[in-house]
Amino acid sequence: MDPDDRRKHLDYIQAVVTRMSAASSAAKGWLLPVVTATYGYSLTKKDSSVAILGVGAVLLFGFLDANYLRQEKAYRRLYDAVARGTRDIPLFSLDPSHADDPITPAATRLRKIQLRVRRWFPDRNVWLSWSVAPFYGAVVIVGCLIALLVR
Template sequence: MTEETNGKPVQQLDHHKHMDYVQAVINRLAGNSFLMKGWALTVSSGLLGFAVSGNKPLLALVAALPALVFWIQDTYFLRQERAFREMFDDIAAQNLVGFKIKPGPYAEKQSWKIFWSVSLFWFYGSIVGVSLLVWAVMAFSVSAARVQPHLLNW
């Protein structure tokens, strides 16, 4: 089965192959997002572990930084993934012909407000929140120990 586009016949198999290419990019972006979450949890947990074991409250505060960096990176991947999904829909509806894979116009439509999406906010926000909580508890414990050392010796 062929269709006429720009004076050239486009095979139905070519159309589906174009969709496969874009779907492969979507899958890769989703995999990258999964890796970002794994690295964020690993690095932040490691820093929190060192902070608690070494009694270093400032290191607990630093543990929030990798989570924030990975959160921004993951936001970029999610924006790109949504752009490619929109492109995929246009290819499926045959609104986009040829083998062009240019996400630019689609990415421009995607807002950075995705940063606050439920899937990102609860994951990365909880890492940042736990880091801040550990920092606050440790900072209070250290300052309380300096003021009244007998309160911490039960």
Template sequence: MSSGSSTNPSVTQEEIKHLEFIQAIVARLGNGSFLIKGWTMTVAGVFFGISANNPGWKIAAAGSIPIAGFWLLDSYFLRQERLFRKLYDDVRRPAVPVELFSMNVQPYHAVVPWSKVIRSHTMVNFYGTLALVDMAFIVGGIIRVAKG
């Protein structure tokens, strides 16, 4: 091997292409997650703005539905990304047998459970904060209605 070469001779061109395919999927999933967060902020902002100007709690309560929906959808994207990262790790290791060009992430489902992804720091920090703000609008609306 020449001193200028940084490639591993045991990795074939097909394996490199396989890794590139997986990395492209991970990148698309990450982009999808970013877009979902943008839509979440937009929709939540609309509900928060309307709730701030209306004394009722019903609109604020309705705002919790898209927050929960986007939380689940984004969790799906994050889980898929983590599953493909596990596949990537196995494909890059010569000792782990993975069928060439396989995109099967089924073997990793037990390692990356839904419950763990939904409660991850990323999800809880972003969507939990929005849910708390929404809850404050709901409670504020209930108090305003009770006062009369």
């Protein structure tokens, strides 16, 4: 692979990682006014159902943010594979599955299903990362406390 082509390929992958990071920040930015409105309304009107609605919104935004982080990690693996040249990745490919171990025909059907599910649902490490669990966990706890207090 030509070094200039490799550099350009890495630039493309880095641009995707940057977009995922920006989308994660935007999800947190959109969550704060939603939570402020629902929790505030719940406190002023003494309505716990609105606080529970806010907790649902937090869980939805948390899932979105975890998904962005999962995708960002996949593209970081692709970046590492292209930078190191450890895998035969097609030139200018932005498919992060090229950085993963290929599924062999001998793989069990259950393993194939697990890999497909993992593409859609973030794993435990993503949920417990420093950018997801502390932020969304704290906001969920606050919402649950509000729901219990306004009963």
